[in-house]
Amino acid sequence: MIGLDAPADVQTCSRAGCRAHATHRIDWRNPRIHAEDRRKTWLACDEHVGFLRDFLAARDFPLEVSPLEDAPPPEDAPQPDDDTTAEAR
Numbered sequence: 001m002i003g004l005d006a007p008a009d010v011q012t013c014s015r016a017g018c019r020a021h022a023t024h025r026i027d028w029r030n031p032r033i034h035a036e037d038r039r040k041t042w043l044a045c046d047e048h049v050g051f052l053r054d055f056l057a058a059r060d061f062p063l064e065v066s067p068l069e070d071a072p073p074p075e076d077a078p079q080p081d082d083d084t085t086a087e088a089r
């Protein structure tokens with residue numbers, strides 16, 4: 001039994017209606033409702049990263065844009081550091 005409704009490893013843009021693969025992440029905070037250490041994360045494709053950043057910047061929310069690098073590699077990619085599954089062979 002698999003209890004997940006959607007694949008968890010597909011990271012798509014947070015812009016409403018956009019299904020493009022996300023290439024950036026935007027970590028932001030609303031100082032009026034979020035505590036100091038609270039962060040929200042939006043994902044954005046190349047096309048919408050500017051839109052989403054401007055949307056937050058226009059509200060004076062602190063934000064940080066970074067490249068999205070933690071996407072899982074393709075299944076057939078070599079994984080030199082992966083020795084945790086070696087025993088399964």
Ligand SMILES: [Zn+2]
Nearest residue numbers: 013018045048
């Ligand atoms: Zn998008």
